[in-house]
Amino acid sequence: MYSYLQWQILFLFSKESIATKLDAIALLICIVVKYPEDYIRNQSVYEKLFEQQKAIEVEDHSIISSNIDNISLKIGLQFLFTIMEKDVYNDILELMPYIQGDIPTTISVTNLIVEYLENSDDVVLPQRVESIILQNVLQWLQSEHIDIRWNATRILLTMSRNPENDGVVNHQLVNLIDSNSAYIKNLIMRHLHKMRGITDKTREHIISKCKHDANFVIRMVCDEVEKDVAEE
Known part of the structure; x- marks a missing residue:
């Protein structure tokens, strides 16, 4: 029989919706962070996912998920690989511009980043990846959509864990408290x-x-x- 973790991996290779696959990715990230012994025991399964990532497809005809672009799934996978300590800087750098202006996809991606960073107070993104996300956060904070600003603020708060971000984080928090909802x-x-x-x-x-x-x-x-x- 398959373990619960293996079922989540199988979800990713199935024809499930983007939303379902993003939930599976979030769970796999959570396992790496909170249950490292389970991750180590099943590391070969994760490695298979990394090696076969191009085989993951989406067949989603649901009304709820139809506006969430497939790009969010690709970005979600890169964050999973990030927590696996894979170097995916170039992939994230190339993918992030594609969500600009796409509100549902931006909300989906920012939700996943929030979940990633809030798994533990000790979670910090690799420096170069964090730099990309911080640049995007500064744009998202200016969004007219409250869901995006909400997620961006949560991401900003978690980035205060890195002392190198102190100046930017504190400046942005002052701006937000002076002018936001x-x-x-x-x-x-x-x-x-x-x-x-x-x-x-x-x-x-x-x-x-x-x-x-x-x-x-x-x-x-x-x-x-x-x-x-x-x-x-």
């Missing part, structure tokens, strides 16, 4: 004391802004977060 402000506020790399100066600015925000919900969230921190 209540949803984004609350997201930042709830992560303010959880992410390393956010400076005291940035925290003080964000707290001050949120304490005096015109939106009652933002002020309430700010008070809740500060109360929780004080009680720790």
Whole structure:
């Protein structure tokens, strides 16, 4: 019988939808990060996937997934290979421009990146890959679509784990808290004391802004977060 992990691999080679295959990729990434002993035990299965990646196809006629481009699957695979410590910098560099302007695909890809980075507080992208994603994040933060800005902000917050990103991350957080929607402000506020790399100066600015925000919900969230921190 196939193991659960092997079934996920088989999903990728089947005619399942893009959404189903992206879910399988996210699970495989999670296994590498959170259950390294399972990954090591099944590493040959992962290697087979890497070697036969061009054989993965999609036959998706569902209404829900019809607007998600096949490119998201290719990008998702490269992130799986990244966590496997494969050098896929050139592949990601070539693929990322194709999603620009494609809203459903951008949301799909940013969702996957968020899941990748939020698997563990210790997950950090390889430097060159991170540079590509950070450049895209700076564009996504300007999107008129809240789902894209939401995901971009979550990615930005995780990038504070890398000290080399401190300047960019702190600058962008200040900009976001000064000019963005209540949803984004609350997201930042709830992560303010959880992410390393956010400076005291940035925290003080964000707290001050949120304490005096015109939106009652933002002020309430700010008070809740500060109360929780004080009680720790």
